[in-house]
Amino acid sequence: MTNKPNDNIPAFEVPAEVREIAERSVDQARKAMDGFVAAAGKAFDTLDGSASTAGASMKDMRAKSFSYAEKNLQAAFDHAQKLVRAKDPTEAMRLQSEFMQSQFEEMRKQMSEFGAAAQAGVTEAAKEATKAATPKK
Template sequence: MAESKLEVPAELRELAEKTIDQAERAFELFFDAASKSISSIPGAGTEVSKQALSFTEQNMKSAFDHARKLVYATDLQEAMRIQSEFLRTQFTNAGEHMREITGKVMSAGKGKS
């Protein structure tokens, strides 16, 4: 089976990378504002909310890094490998994040008893 090269003009790849950079900066501003908002409202769920926001921010950074890698994939096989690695990592991280959040929720619940 012949390799199918991805013939994408350099200008288009550069434009895609600039677009990813702009979106990433916009999300950074959002996460900064959300973090300040969460910190300004004291409560039992504040730590869990901060942790959930942190995990979401990590996931978004991973997604932007993934998009950058895909922009420069040279063939379909490389794009599929990049996608597979990303999905595997995200799946593992999601499990870890759920365990950590569940642990915090359970600890917070025990403190109320």
């Protein structure tokens, strides 16, 4: 008989009271973060009131950054909620592994999108600079 990697992990049960406290804590933290994200979004909107072409590229990159941060925070809270509900260490390790894999893929996708937006901004800024430097006839 061969041992599986998780055979040596002792089984345990998290008391319902502890689980409820942890769930309430995650919910409270999520609500606090939602309030912070809403306030930060309003601040970004105020800053982005008017923008030139180059400023529009920066506005787009700021919006993407904010969106990515919000999405990643939401994923972290969702993960925390799942971990709180894990029935045993094996399930917690499986959830952690799945979360890490999904976050790695999400970060790869976000960096690719962000890189494309940055490249578009640089290209647009170069066009604007060339246009401004070209003598008018």
